[in-house]
Amino acid sequence: MDEASRRKLLKRLRKILGSENVLDDEYIVSIYSRNAAGMSSNALAVVFPSSVEQVSSIVRLAYNENISLYPQGSATELTGSSIPSEGGLVVSFQNMNRIKETSVVDGYVVAEPGVILRELDSHLSQHGYMFPVDPASIRAATVGGAVNTGAGGMRGAKYGTMREWVMGLQVVLPDEEGTVMRIGCRTAKCRQGYDLVRLIVGSEGTLALVTETTLRITPIPENTVTLLGFYEELEDLVNTVVGVKENRLSPYIMEFIDAETVDITIKAGGSRIKGEGHALIVSLDVPPEASSRYAGILRSIMESNNASQIHVAENTDQAEKLGLFDIRRGFHPATVKLAAEASRHSKGRILVYVEDIAVPPSRLAEAIRRIRRTSDEMNIPLSLAGHAGDGNIHPVTWFDTGDPESKERVERWVGEIMRIAVELGGTVSSEHGIGSSKKEGLRMELEAIGGLKALELMRRIKEIFDPKGILNPGKVV
Amino acid sequence: MDADDLVRITRMCGFCGFCEHVCPTYSIVRRRHYSPRGRVAAVERVARGGSTTKAVLESLYTCLLCHACLYECPTGIDVAELVRDARALLRGGGAEQHDAGKAVAQALK
Numbered sequence: 001m002d003e004a005s006r007r008k009l010l011k012r013l014r015k016i017l018g019s020e021n022v023l024d025d026e027y028i029v030s031i032y033s034r035n036a037a038g039m040s041s042n043a044l045a046v047v048f049p050s051s052v053e054q055v056s057s058i059v060r061l062a063y064n065e066n067i068s069l070y071p072q073g074s075a076t077e078l079t080g081s082s083i084p085s086e087g088g089l090v091v092s093f094q095n096m097n098r099i100k101e102t103s104v105v106d107g108y109v110v111a112e113p114g115v116i117l118r119e120l121d122s123h124l125s126q127h128g129y130m131f132p133v134d135p136a137s138i139r140a141a142t143v144g145g146a147v148n149t150g151a152g153g154m155r156g157a158k159y160g161t162m163r164e165w166v167m168g169l170q171v172v173l174p175d176e177e178g179t180v181m182r183i184g185c186r187t188a189k190c191r192q193g194y195d196l197v198r199l200i201v202g203s204e205g206t207l208a209l210v211t212e213t214t215l216r217i218t219p220i221p222e223n224t225v226t227l228l229g230f231y232e233e234l235e236d237l238v239n240t241v242v243g244v245k246e247n248r249l250s251p252y253i254m255e256f257i258d259a260e261t262v263d264i265t266i267k268a269g270g271s272r273i274k275g276e277g278h279a280l281i282v283s284l285d286v287p288p289e290a291s292s293r294y295a296g297i298l299r300s301i302m303e304s305n306n307a308s309q310i311h312v313a314e315n316t317d318q319a320e321k322l323g324l325f326d327i328r329r330g331f332h333p334a335t336v337k338l339a340a341e342a343s344r345h346s347k348g349r350i351l352v353y354v355e356d357i358a359v360p361p362s363r364l365a366e367a368i369r370r371i372r373r374t375s376d377e378m379n380i381p382l383s384l385a386g387h388a389g390d391g392n393i394h395p396v397t398w399f400d401t402g403d404p405e406s407k408e409r410v411e412r413w414v415g416e417i418m419r420i421a422v423e424l425g426g427t428v429s430s431e432h433g434i435g436s437s438k439k440e441g442l443r444m445e446l447e448a449i450g451g452l453k454a455l456e457l458m459r460r461i462k463e464i465f466d467p468k469g470i471l472n473p474g475k476v477v
Numbered sequence: 478m479d480a481d482d483l484v485r486i487t488r489m490c491g492f493c494g495f496c497e498h499v500c501p502t503y504s505i506v507r508r509r510h511y512s513p514r515g516r517v518a519a520v521e522r523v524a525r526g527g528s529t530t531k532a533v534l535e536s537l538y539t540c541l542l543c544h545a546c547l548y549e550c551p552t553g554i555d556v557a558e559l560v561r562d563a564r565a566l567l568r569g570g571g572a573e574q575h576d577a578g579k580a581v582a583q584a585l586k
Contacts, residue, residue, distance in 0.1 A: 036492050
C-alpha cells in the first residue's frame with residue numbers, strides 16, 4: 001500500500017473510532033504483532049473498537065478496501081493465531097471489556113471479548129459461581145481469545161474446554177455490510193439447526209469477529225480433596241489414573257509431572273513439597289462430610305499402585321497451605337528460568353515453546369516415554385507435564401532465535417511430537433489451536449484418521465463465511 | 478546497567494503477559510505499552526538505539542516503578558529497574574526530559 005492510501009485509510013479509521021483508538025506508532029504496532037511463543041510480524045496499525053457498531057464499520061471498510069483483519073485479545077496464544085501480517089490491521093478487543101449480565105438462575109454470564117478470564121472468575125465468585133475454563137494464562141488471557149483458540153486448562157478433565165461453555169455468540173461477519181449476527185441460546189438445551197456456535201469456537205478468528213459471548217457458569221465446589229503422590233514407574237502412575245476412573249471417581253483436577261521435570265522444579269526452588277519420581281496430583285470435589293472417606297479411597301488407589309510420599313489435603317485451603325500444586329504450577333517458571341540461564345550465552349532471544357498434544361489417557365505412559373526418548377535423541381532440553389485426566393501433554397522446550405540450527409531442530413522435534421500423538425490415537429492440538437504453526441500437523445492427523453476430505457470442507461466453510469479471505473488469513477486451513 | 482546489559486535482560490522476556498494483571502497503569506489504561514511487557518520492549522528499543530517515538534517515552538515515563546510485576550515474572554525481570562536505567566540512557570543520550578514530560582502530560586490527559 002502506498003503512503004497516500006495508508007494515510008487515507010488511517011484517516012477513515014480515526015473517523016470511525018477516534019484518533020486515540022487507531023495507533024500506528026511502529027513501537028506500538030510491534031508489541032501488538034508478537035505472541036507468547038515469540039512469533040512476531042508487522043501490521044499497518046492497531047485499532048481498538050468499543051462497540052459492535054464500530055467493529056461492523058471496521059469490517060465494512062476492510063471489506064471494501066481488501067484489508068486483512070487480525071482479531072486479538074492478549075496475544076498469550078502459542079500457535080501464531082493472533083499474529084498479523086504486513087498491511088493488515090490488528091483489531092484489539094481491549095476496549096470491549098464489560099461484563100454485561102449475570103444470571104445465576106439461568107446459569108449464564110454475558111461478557112465482551114476483552115474481559116480477562118481471571119476478572120470473569122473473580123466477578124462470578126461474588127455469586128459463589130465460577131467459569132471453569134482455566135488456562136495457565138488465566139490472569140492475562142481474554143474471553144475472546146479463549147473462544148477463538150478453544151482454550152482448556154487444568155479442570156479440563158471434568159469440565160472440558162471452551163466448546164462446552166459457550167452458549168451463544170454475537171459476531172460480525174466479514175461481508176460487505178459487516179453483518180451483525182446472534183447465534184445460540186440462553187437456555188441449556190438449544191437445537192438451532194447446524195451448530196454454528198461450536199463451529200466458531202476454536203476457529204481462531206478466521207470465520208467471524210466475536211463481539212459478545214454468553215457463557216455457561218457453574219457453582220464453585222463446596223470443597224475439594226487433593227492428594228499428591230510420587231512414582232518410580234510411569235506405568236504405576238498411569239494405573240492410578242485408570243484406578244481412579246474404574247472407581248467411578250470424576251476428578252476435578254488430575255495432573256502429572258514427569259520425574260526429571262519434578263527434579264528441575266524442586267531444584268529451582270519452585271516447590272515446598274520435596275519428592276522424587278513422577279508426580280501425580282488428584283483433586284476431587286466432594287462435600288466436606290465425605291472428605292475423609294474419599295481421601296482414603298484415593299490414598300488406597302495410589303498405594304496399591306506403589307506411590308510413595310503421599311501428601312493429603314482434605315480441604316481446598318489445606319491443599320494451598322501445604323503447596324500440593326507447587327510442582328505443577330512451578331514447572332513452567334522453572335523451565336523458563338533454565339532457558340533464561342541458557343540465554344546468557346545465546347546469540348539471539350531464547351524462546352520457550354509449549355507443545356500441546358493429547359493421547360487417550362490409557363496411552364500416557366507410552367507417550368511420555370516416547371517423547372523423552374525422541375527429545376534425548378534430538379538433544380532437545382525438555383520439561384514434561386500435563387493433564388493426566390484427559391491425556392493432554394505439554395512437552396516444553398526452548399531454542400535460541402539467533403541460532404538457526406537450534407530453531408530448525410525444535411521445529412523438527414515438534415513434528416515428531418505430533419507424530420507420536422497421532423500414532424497413539426491422539427491429537428496434535430488439545431487446547432492451543434492450529435494457528436500457523438500446526439497446519440501440517442492438522443493435515444497429518446486428518447490423513448491418519450481418514451479425514452483428509454475435512455480439510456476441503458473447512459476451506460469451503462471459510463470461503464462461505466469470508467469470501468474475500470480478509471479475516472485472519474493463513475491460519476488453521 | 479549499560480545498554481548491552483539491558484538488551485541481555487530484555488531478551489529474557491517471553492511476552493507471556495503474566496505481569497499485566499498487577500500493573501497499576503495497565504489496569505487503568507488497557508494498552509500494551511502501559512504494561513510491563515510493553516515496557517520491556519520499549520527498554521529494548523532504547524538500549525538498541527532504535528527510534529524513540531512518543532509512545533516509547535509514554536511507556537517508559539508512565540511506569541510507577543512499583544516493582545509489582547517483579548513477583549509475577551517467570552524469569553524474574555525487574556521491569557522497574559530496567560525502566561530506570563532506560564531513562565538514564567535517554568538522558569545520557571541527549572533525549573530531552575522536557576519532551577518526556579510533555580509525553581507523560583499528554584498521556585495522562
